[in-house]
Structure formats: structure tokens, C-alpha cells
Amino acid sequence: MLAVDRLGVRAGELDLVTEVSFTVSAGERVGLIGESGSGKSLTATALLGLLPEELTASGSVRVAGVEHELVGAPERLLTKLRGSRLAMVFQEPMTALNPAMRVIDQVAEAREVHHPGRDRVLVEADALRLLEQVRLPEVATLARAYPHQLSGGQRQRVLLAMALANDPDVLVCDEPTTALDVTVQAQLLELILAGVAERGAALLFITHDLAVVATVCERVLVMYGGRVVEAGPVREVLTEPRHHYTRGLLDASDLESTDEHGRLHAIPGTVPAAGEFPSGCVFRTRCGRADEQCADLPPWTGVPDHGHACWHPVGGDS
Amino acid sequence: MIVLRRAVILLVTTAVASLVVFALLAVLPGDPAQVALGVNATPELLAKARHEFGTDRPLPVQYADWLGGLLSGDLGRSYVTGEPIAPRLLDRFEVTLWLVGTAMVIAALVAVPLGAFAAVRHRRTSGVLVSAASQLGAAVPGFLAGILLVEVFAVHLRLLPSGGWTPPNADFGAFLRGLVLPALSLGLVQAAVLTRYVRSAVLDVLRADYLRTARAKGLGPVRALVRHGLRNAAVPVVTVLGLQLATLLVGAVIIERVFVVPGLGSLLLDAVGTRDLVVVQDVVMLLVVAVLLVNFLVDVLYAVLDPKLRRA
Amino acid sequence: MRSLVLGGALVGLIVLAALLSFLWTPYDPTLVDAALRLRGVDWAHWLGTDRFGRDVASQLMVGARTTLYVGLVAVGVAALVGTPLGLLAASGPRWLGELVARVNDLVLAFPALLLAIMLGAGFGASTGTAMIAIGVATVPSFARVARAAAMQVLTTEYVLAARSAGRRPLAISVRHVLPNVAGLLIVQSSVSFGIAVLAEAALSFLGLGTQPPTPSWGRMLQESQELLAVQPRLVVVPGVAIALAVLGFSLLGDGLRDRLDPRLKGVGDAGR
Numbered sequence: 001m002l003a004v005d006r007l008g009v010r011a012g013e014l015d016l017v018t019e020v021s022f023t024v025s026a027g028e029r030v031g032l033i034g035e036s037g038s039g040k041s042l043t044a045t046a047l048l049g050l051l052p053e054e055l056t057a058s059g060s061v062r063v064a065g066v067e068h069e070l071v072g073a074p075e076r077l078l079t080k081l082r083g084s085r086l087a088m089v090f091q092e093p094m095t096a097l098n099p100a101m102r103v104i105d106q107v108a109e110a111r112e113v114h115h116p117g118r119d120r121v122l123v124e125a126d127a128l129r130l131l132e133q134v135r136l137p138e139v140a141t142l143a144r145a146y147p148h149q150l151s152g153g154q155r156q157r158v159l160l161a162m163a164l165a166n167d168p169d170v171l172v173c174d175e176p177t178t179a180l181d182v183t184v185q186a187q188l189l190e191l192i193l194a195g196v197a198e199r200g201a202a203l204l205f206i207t208h209d210l211a212v213v214a215t216v217c218e219r220v221l222v223m224y225g226g227r228v229v230e231a232g233p234v235r236e237v238l239t240e241p242r243h244h245y246t247r248g249l250l251d252a253s254d255l256e257s258t259d260e261h262g263r264l265h266a267i268p269g270t271v272p273a274a275g276e277f278p279s280g281c282v283f284r285t286r287c288g289r290a291d292e293q294c295a296d297l298p299p300w301t302g303v304p305d306h307g308h309a310c311w312h313p314v315g316g317d318s
Numbered sequence: 319m320i321v322l323r324r325a326v327i328l329l330v331t332t333a334v335a336s337l338v339v340f341a342l343l344a345v346l347p348g349d350p351a352q353v354a355l356g357v358n359a360t361p362e363l364l365a366k367a368r369h370e371f372g373t374d375r376p377l378p379v380q381y382a383d384w385l386g387g388l389l390s391g392d393l394g395r396s397y398v399t400g401e402p403i404a405p406r407l408l409d410r411f412e413v414t415l416w417l418v419g420t421a422m423v424i425a426a427l428v429a430v431p432l433g434a435f436a437a438v439r440h441r442r443t444s445g446v447l448v449s450a451a452s453q454l455g456a457a458v459p460g461f462l463a464g465i466l467l468v469e470v471f472a473v474h475l476r477l478l479p480s481g482g483w484t485p486p487n488a489d490f491g492a493f494l495r496g497l498v499l500p501a502l503s504l505g506l507v508q509a510a511v512l513t514r515y516v517r518s519a520v521l522d523v524l525r526a527d528y529l530r531t532a533r534a535k536g537l538g539p540v541r542a543l544v545r546h547g548l549r550n551a552a553v554p555v556v557t558v559l560g561l562q563l564a565t566l567l568v569g570a571v572i573i574e575r576v577f578v579v580p581g582l583g584s585l586l587l588d589a590v591g592t593r594d595l596v597v598v599q600d601v602v603m604l605l606v607v608a609v610l611l612v613n614f615l616v617d618v619l620y621a622v623l624d625p626k627l628r629r630a
Numbered sequence: 631m632r633s634l635v636l637g638g639a640l641v642g643l644i645v646l647a648a649l650l651s652f653l654w655t656p657y658d659p660t661l662v663d664a665a666l667r668l669r670g671v672d673w674a675h676w677l678g679t680d681r682f683g684r685d686v687a688s689q690l691m692v693g694a695r696t697t698l699y700v701g702l703v704a705v706g707v708a709a710l711v712g713t714p715l716g717l718l719a720a721s722g723p724r725w726l727g728e729l730v731a732r733v734n735d736l737v738l739a740f741p742a743l744l745l746a747i748m749l750g751a752g753f754g755a756s757t758g759t760a761m762i763a764i765g766v767a768t769v770p771s772f773a774r775v776a777r778a779a780a781m782q783v784l785t786t787e788y789v790l791a792a793r794s795a796g797r798r799p800l801a802i803s804v805r806h807v808l809p810n811v812a813g814l815l816i817v818q819s820s821v822s823f824g825i826a827v828l829a830e831a832a833l834s835f836l837g838l839g840t841q842p843p844t845p846s847w848g849r850m851l852q853e854s855q856e857l858l859a860v861q862p863r864l865v866v867v868p869g870v871a872i873a874l875a876v877l878g879f880s881l882l883g884d885g886l887r888d889r890l891d892p893r894l895k896g897v898g899d900a901g902r
Contacts, residue, residue: 050533053441075539083536090534095527100549100625109545110535146625162535331736338736342748457824457876459831462851462869469858568741572832576855587836590751598751602744609739 001026001202002047002170007059007071009042009051009226014275016055017042017226021304024170024202026064029193031217031234032206033249037271039226040206041091044174046071047204048088049078063170084114087168089192091175093155097147103158104143107131110165130161134191153184157191164195171196172204177212189216210253214238219305222246225272225282230308242301242313245283281311320621328614335606336388340381343599349373350397350595371397371596388603398594406585407600413483414581417500417573418566424505425512425566426559432509433516437524438543440517449517455510460569464503464576471499481578500577504569508562515558516551523547553623560616564609634885637820640878644871648694657685659692660843668861677867680854686867689845693868696846697875700761700839701826705819707765712772713815717807719773720780721799730777734770742767742829746838760839764829768822775818779811813890817883824879831872847872 002024009017017039024030032040046057049070061070063085068077082088090096098106108127112118131139134157147155156176163171173192177185193216196203205216213220213234220237222230222245230243241247251257251265259265269286272278277285281298284290289312298309351367352359359367368374372383387394393403432448439445472480478499484492523529524547532542571583578584582601589597656676666683669675677686719730746755746763753759783789784807792802833839834848842849847868854864 048534050530079533079536079538081536082534088534090527090531092527096531098528098532098546098550100623101546109532109537113536148626159531162531165535327732327735331732331739334736335739338740339748343751345752453880454873454877457828457873457880459828459835459848459869459872459876461832461835462865462872465851465855465858465865465869469862473859564738564741568743571743572836575836586747590747590838593751595751598747602748605744606739609741610735613735613738 001028001064002204003060003062004047005060005062007043007046007057007061009039009046009055009057011055011274015226016274017046019059020221020223020226020228022221022228022231023305024204026169026202027197027200028219029196029203029205029217031213031220032204032223033208033210033213033220034223035208035249035271037274038223040208040223041174042226043223044088044172044204044206047170047172048082048086049073049075050082050088065169080114083110083163083168084166085168086170086172087163087166088172088174089156089159089163089176091178093152093159093179096159097155099147101146102143103145103147103150104128104131107143107158107161107165110162114166126165127161130165131158133164133195134158134161135187136161153180153188156180156188160188160191160195164199167199168201170202170204172206174206175208178207178209185212192216210238210249222249225277226274227282227309229283229310231304232302232306232308240315242308242315243283243310244287244289244312244314246308247314248286281309321618324614324617328610332607332610335610336385336603337381339599339603339606340384343595343602344377344380350593354397384599393600394596396594396597398592398597403597403600407582407604410580410582410585411604413485413579414567414570414574414583416486416497417504417570417579417581418563420497420501421505421508421566421570422559422563424501425508425562428506428509429512429516430555433513434520434543436513436517437520440521449514452510452513452517455507456514458507458510460503460507461572461576463507464500464573467499467503468576481576483579483581496579500573500579503576504566504573508566508569512555512558512562516555519551519554520547522554523551526550549623553620556619556623557616560612560619563612567605567608632885633881634889637878637881637883637885640874641882644694644875644878645698647691648698651688651691651695655685655688655691657688659684659688659845661685668857670861671863678861678863680850680864681857686850686864689850690847690867690871693845693847693850693871694875696757696840696844697827697830697872700757700764700830701823701879703761704764704768704826704830705822707762708768708772708822709815709819711765712769712774713776715769716773716776716778717780717803717811719777720784721803721807727777730773734773737766737770740767743832743836743838746833750838755833755838755841757840757844760830760833763833764826767829768826771822772815772818775814776811779814780807783807783810813886817887817890820879820883820886824876824883827872827875827879 004023005021007017007020008015020043022030032043034040042051042055045051047061047070049057051057057071059071063070063081066081066085070078070081097103104124104127107130108123111123111126115123128139128143131143136142136154136157142150142154147158150158160176171192176192177188180188189212192203205213207213217234219232220234221228222237222243224245230237230241230246237246238250241250245267248265248267252267254265257265267286268288272285279297280295281287281290284294287294291312293311298311300309301307301313350371350373351364355363355367365374372380384394391404393407395402432452436445436448436452440449468480471478478495480499482496484496486493524543529542529546532546533539537545570581571586573579574581574583575587582605586598586601589601661684663683666679668681669679671678675685675687677690679685680689715730719727742764745766746760749759749763780803784802789802789806792806830839830846831848831851834846835852837849837852839848840846850868851865851872854861858865
């Protein structure tokens with residue numbers, strides 16, 4: 001359904017995302033994980049062609065049933081595809097809705113854009129039905145409210161309703177639950193899963209939360225320094241990681257295990273600023289296993305959707 | 319609710335402002351009777367004049383009298399000509415309003431598209447040029463713009479009169495021709511200032527998350543900006559527009575002097591020249607009330623535009 | 631970065647001219663000489679002479695002094711009155727904040743020109759009345775900036791820490807808030823200075839500011855406005871001086887703001 005090949009994002013001379021390749025089939029749920037600054041959100045934004053003006057994308061993004069390549073496609077084509085074939089739920093529920101427009105009008109607009117000329121009454125009925133689908137409480141009242149009168153979880157439901165408005169083939173969710181309470185988070189995840197399942201849509205789910213990935217996704221891509229460093233089925237990647245970065249992420253999220261000093265595990269150092277990642281293996285400055293060989297870029301081992309890029313994979317070569 | 323609250327504040331502020339105007343002019347040195355009669359006046363004549371002007375009464379009585387007059391529309395009589403002030407004030411105010419209103423329209427018509435253009439193209443040469451030009455324009459004093467416009471359009475091209483005023487009901491064509499240059503000098507400089515605010519407001523909106531959401535829905539860049547951006551950008555712009563109306567009223571005082579337009583400003587400056595303090599007092603009060611009223615209206619409009627404030 | 635350099639250069643040029651005028655000017659700027667009326671530009675008079683035969687270059691230099699003097703006193707008064715008002719409004723009880731806001735509204739209703747007219751009507755117009763009028767009218771901008779900035783700093787963690795350690799609000803304002811809002815106040819000073827220059831020029835133009843024979847740019851313009859067709863130089867020279875001074879201070883303010891506000895950095899510089 002969605003095929004991404006060697007996608008890159010640059011700011012002038014600076015590479016922010018490099019050679020990201022993956023596919024998502026219809027009905028499939030793929031996670032994209034990594035720390036802040038790993039290039040996850042940029043990758044998602046680039047898919048929809050919504051990068052800020054100062055950034056440029058390269059490589060290839062294809063959607064099934066669309067003849068044209070999406071990277072560098074004319075704005076007219078992208079405008080037609082956004083919201084109909086490709087939809088996105090953004091991270092910031094507080095700011096992603098227009099503060100000066102009623103909730104229902106914003107949902108109705110998502111319908112209307114792709115159904116020009118449809119009767120206004122019908123469009124509003126559609127919008128109300130969508131808001132019911134995402135279980136917005138007190139729909140009759142809250143639909144007429146302005147965003148600031150809604151809670152974070154309610155706003156995120158509205159954003160989801162807008163994204164699902166035209167039964168998209170591909171849904172991209174950029175950390176949709178990060179800003180929410182744990183209980184609200186679980187409800188929203190269920191709604192997202194139900195939404196894509198009903199529509200047979202492909203889901204690309206971006207998060208830094210490994211537990212969320214484990215519940216939502218079937219396959220996962222691990223990003224670091226703007227590159228995919230490991231990919232594979234969720235169960236395998238999260239139980240037998242091959243890349244030392246994935247290993248580090250898992251250890252850091254495991255609150256049961258401790259190191260020899262009795263402290264929780266953490267990945268040493270911090271994520272470098274954009275443009276300060278080392279040459280060769282992007283992770284080698286924070287990796288305990290790094291040696292001279294890592295100064296060369298490790299090749300991808302395995303198939304595009306299942307493999308890793310490491311000279312010294314965890315568990316040895318096999 | 320918010321309107322009621324602001325209305326109460328408006329009333330109180332106006333009352334305090336009237337006290338300030340009265341007090342400032344009352345405590346200042348200078349005896350209106352002496353000014354009116356000259357240095358050779360006899361003490362008897364002075365006393366008689368003071369009695370006529372009412373300046374021999376205690377200050378609180380004078381203030382109450384003036385304030386009562388303001389509320390009933392009686393602004394007193396000029397110390398110099400002895401004529402009632404109210405009718406003349408209204409005539410002059412009408413002229414100033416024409417000038418300021420036209421300038422405001424010019425400023426908005428120029429600044430809103432130009433500012434939006436500069437924001438949308440902020441990374442291109444054309445956008446940078448527009449914002450540089452607006453910064454330069456904002457540094458030019460209005461009276462200098464007026465002098466230069468007169469030179470070009472009145473002296474060299476002989477297209478428009480260099481000054482003077484024809485009332486609209488006397489000869490509308492002449493009225494318009496007389497209005498163009500003073501309104502332009504006032505409006506263009508204001509447009510330069512306003513352009514910068516529009517640019518930064520639109521730039522903020524362009525970077526807003528909800529605009530990206532709108533684009534993700536499938537709205538084209540222009541449609542997204544028009545449907546989702548302009549209303550949100552309008553909130554800060556309307557505030558500035560309101561504040562500018564106050565600056566324009568004051569700027570008109572200067573421009574009227576350059577173009578010999580018989581508006582409030584000329585009345586005020588003439589009254590200062592002849593030390594006709596009661597006229598100064600009335601005109602200043604009128605301008606202050608106008609500024610306060612405009613600020614009040616801006617607050618109300620603000621509440622209409624921003625749903626967050628409606629129930630605050 | 632460009633605004634900072636360009637604004638700094640313009641302001642620096644004006645300050646230099648003003649300082650130099652204390653030591654040396656080509657001629658006495660107030661010297662009237664009928665024989666030298668309306669001389670054009672030549673080696674003896676770089677910018678010619680005006681209709682009274684006074685040297686324009688010398689007047690321009692001393693005029694810079696007047697401009698800076700008025701601006702400095704006006705902005706100084708505004709900063710010294712407005713800043714504490716703003717800090718008090720931010721850190722004091724709610725009624726105090728409300729009171730300061732109302733006083734601000736009131737002062738805003740009295741633009742510099744009206745104040746100058748009222749003061750001029752009583753005391754006779756002078757450089758002093760102009761300075762005070764501009765200064766008072768500028769107080770609200772400082773109070774506003776100081777209040778907004780202080781509110782922001784007061785919610786940061788280190789201030790909360792100081793608060794929970796039992797420090798009094800006023801002590802916190804002075805020790806933690808003032809140093810952190812100082813940058814914004816410097817920016818505001820530069821912006822206000824530009825507006826003050828414009829206001830001083832307008833007041834002098836109307837005869838409500840600096841009185842003859844002290845040279846000032848606004849009056850130079852006023853005295854020669856009818857001569858524009860004959861000797862455009864006499865209008866253009868002070869006009870350009872005013873515009874460049876205002877531009878210089880507003881560019882300097884913009885440049886300083888970009889320097890101080892990290893939010894505006896980064897994105898634009900990413901492609902360096």
C-alpha cells in the first residue's frame with residue numbers, strides 16, 4: 001500500500017533523514033520507534049509532503065493506485081491525496097486544531113474538501129457520525145464547542161475523526177498518545193486500531209514508547225540518527241534485538257533489570273544534535289561494542305523489512 | 319460579561335482622564351483673563367473678565383461646571399473669540415474623521431496584502447524586499463512624507479491641491495482631490511508600520527500546527543491560509559489597527575498643519591498659539607475620549623474574534 | 631545579524647556625530663550671516679547653508695545631540711518609572727497588577743503630542759517639556775514589557791524554588807527577575823528610542839519642542855519646507871537624518887531581539 005525507498009530529508013547541506021526504506025501493506029500495522037531527534041517525525045511529515053519550506057526531501061514514496069511518485073510531486077496532486085488516500089494524526093493535541101473554529105466544522109471540512117458540492121446538511125451528518133465513531137462524549141454539545149473547551153484526549157479524538165473522515169488507505173500517527181494520561185492513551189489506541197481495521201488501512205505508528213509499539217504494531221522499524229538501524233516483526237525485534245541501539249532502548253525501558261551497580265540501565269551519552277552524528281555507524285559514539293570497523297558505514301543485513309545495520313550484531317552473526 | 323466589564327472600566331478611565339486634563343491645565347501658570355486682555359488691562363477689567371470666564375471660582379466648582387457642560391454638550395465659550403466652542407469643535411472633528419478614516423482604509427488596503435505577501439514569501443527576495451521597504455517606510459515621519467507628496471503631486475505634476483479643504487457637500491470632486499494627499503501621507507506611513515505587524519502575524523499562523531493539520535486534510539496552501547489562517551492572524555492585527563487609530567488621530571494634528579486642513583489639530587494648535595486654554599482643554603478631552611473609545615471597541619472586537627475570551 | 635550590524639552602525643554614526651559636535655563643528659551652527667544665505671554644497675559648506683546663512687552640516691551635528699539628548703532622557707524616565715511598575719504588577723498582589731494595568735490604559739490615552747501641547751500651553755514649549763511628554767507617554771510600553779517578561783520568569787522552576795525557600799516576592803523580583811528581563815528591556819529601550827526620535831522631530835516641527843536657536847532636525851525641516859522646490863537639500867538632509875536615526879534604532883532593537891530570543895534562531899540557521 002505504501003512503499004518508501006531511500007527517503008532522505010535535508011536542511012541545506014545537512015542530512016536529517018538518510019536512506020529510509022520500508023513498505024506497509026493494506027491492513028498492516030508498522031511502528032517507527034526511536035528517541036527524540038532520531039528523525040521519526042520528519043520521516044512522517046515527508047511522506048505527506050508537508051515538510052517546512054526550508055527542508056527538502058529526496059528518494060521515493062509511492063502509494064498503491066497512484067501513478068505518480070510522491071516525492072517532488074506537484075502540489076495539486078499531493079493536495080488531492082492528503083486527507084483522502086493518506087491521512088495523518090499529529091502529536092500536539094493542544095495546538096493541532098484551529099482555535100477559532102468549532103470542532104464539527106473542522107471535521108466537516110475534512111469531508112467537504114474531498115466531496116465538493118456535497119450537501120452541507122449531509123456533510124454535517126457525516127461529521128457527527130465520525131465524532132460518534134471516535135466516541136467523543138456528549139457529542140451533541142461538544143461538537144459545537146471550540147477546541148479550548150475540550151480535554152487533550154477529546155481533541156485527539158477529533159483529530160482522529162478528521163484523519164479517518166475519507167477512509168484513507170494509509171494512516172500515519174505521529175506520537176498521538178504521548179501527551180495523554182495512560183488510561184486515555186489506551187482508549188485512543190483502541191480507537192485507532194478499530195479505525196484502521198474497519199477500513200483495511202495501512203498504519204504507520206510513530207512513538208518512542210516500546211510498550212505502545214508492542215500492543216499496536218506487527219512490525220517495527222528502529223530509527224537512530226536519521227537512519228533505520230533495525231527492522232523486523234515486533235516480537236522478534238523486542239525480544240531478540242540485533243542492533244545495540246535497540247538493545248539499549250529495551251534495557252532502558254526495563255524497570256526490572258539493573259546493571260552490576262544496581263542502577264537502571266541507560267544508553268550512555270545523549271542524542272547528538274542534528275548534523276553532529278558520527279560518520280560510519282551513527283550509533284558508534286554511544287555504543288559499548290564500537291571499534292575501528294564501525295567508522296565505516298555498516299551495510300544492511302537481511303531483507304528491507306527485516307534486518308539490521310551493524311558490524312557486530314547482538315548475538316553474533318548468524 | 320467581558321463587554322460590561324470593559325464598559326465600566328471605560329467610564330472610570332474617562333472620568334479620571336477628565337480630571338487629569340482639567341488639573342494639568344488648571345495648575346499650569348497663565349491667567350486666561352490676562353492673556354485675553356493683554357498686559358495693559360486694568361485690575362477692574364481683569365476681575366470682570368475672570369468673573370465672565372468663571373476662573374475666579376474655586377477649582378472644584380470650575381471642574382464640576384466643565385464636566386457638567388461636557389455631559390450636556392455645552393463646552394463653554396472661547397476665551398479669545400467668546401463664541402461657543404461645541405459647534406466649531408464638531409465641524410473640525412468631522413474634517414479630522416474624514417482624514418483619519420481615509421488614512422486607515424489606505425493603510426489597511428496596502429498593509430494586509432503586502433504583509434501577507436511578505437510572510438508567505440519570507441524566504442524569497444521579493445518577501446525580504448517588501449519587509450525591508452516597510453521597515454524603511456516606518457522610519458519616515460508623516461510630515462516629511464506630506465512635504466514630499468506635495469512637492470511631487472502638487473508642485474511638479476500639478477495634479478492635486480497642495481492644501482486647503484473643501485467640505486464634501488460643497489463640491490465633492492474638490493473634496494476628494496483635497497483629501498488625497500493628506501490622507502496618503504498619513505495612511506502610507508501607517509501602512510508601513512502595519513505591514514510589519516501583518517507579516518509577523520501571518521508568519522506565526524503559517525508556522526502553526528493547525529495550519530499543518532488543515533494541509534493534511536487536503537486543503538491547498540492558499541485555501542488553508544485563507545480559511546484557517548486569516549481569522550487567527552486577525553486577532554493581533556485588529557489590536558494594532560485599533561492602537562494605530564489613536565496614533566492616526568494624533569498624527570492628523572501634524573498633517574493638518576502641513577496641509578492647512580481645518581480639522582481638530584489646527585484648532586488645537588491655534589488655540590495653543592492664542593493661549594485659549596478652554597479650547598485646548600476641550601479638544602484634548604475629545605481626543606482622549608476618542609482614543610479610549612477606540613481601545614474599548616478593540617477589546618470588544620477581540621472578544622468576538624477569539625472564542626477563548628468570549629466567556630472569560 | 632544583519633539588522634544588528636546595520637542598526638548598530640547607524641546608531642554609532644549618529645552618536646559619533648553628536649559627540650564630535652561637543653569638540654568641533656565646521657562652523658557655529660547658530661551663526662546667522664545674510665551674505666551666506668542659501669549657499670549650495672561646496673568645499674566650505676559640505677551641505678550648504680540655510681536661508682539664514684547657517685551651516686547645515688554643523689546644524690545637523692548639533693541636531694544629533696538634541697535628538698539623542700531628548701531620546702536618552704525620555705527613554706530613561708520611561709524605563710525608570712515603567713520597569714518597577716511592571717515588576718510590581720507581576721509580583722505584587724492582584725489588585726496592584728490590575729491598578730497598574732488601568733493606569734497604563736489611562737496614560738496610553740495621552741499620546742506624547744497631547745502631553746507636549748498641554749505642558750507647552752502652560753510652561754511654554756521647550757526641550758524639557760518635549761522630553762517629559764515623550765517620557766511619560768513611553769512609560770506604558772516599559773511597564774507592559776517588564777510585566778509580561780516578569781510573569782514568564784516568575785513561573786520558571788528556579789523562581790518557584792526561591793519561593794518555596796521562603797524568599798519574599800520583591801526580593802525575588804530584584805534578584806531573579808530583573809536580571810532575566812534586562813535583555814528584553816534593552817530591546818524595548820532601543821525600539822522606544824526610535825519612536826522617541828520620531829516624536830521629538832514631530833514636536834520640533836510643530837514648534838512644540840526645542841526652541842531656536844538650538845538646532846534640531848524637526849525644526850530644520852519646518853524652517854525650510856517652503857524651499858523644497860528651490861533647495862530640496864534643505865528638506866532632504868534633515869529628513870534623511872531623522873529617517874536613518876529611527877531606522878537605526880528599530881533595526882538595532884530587532885537585531886538585539888533576535889540575539890536574545892532563542893526561539894527565532896535555529897530553523898533559519900540550519901542551512902548555514
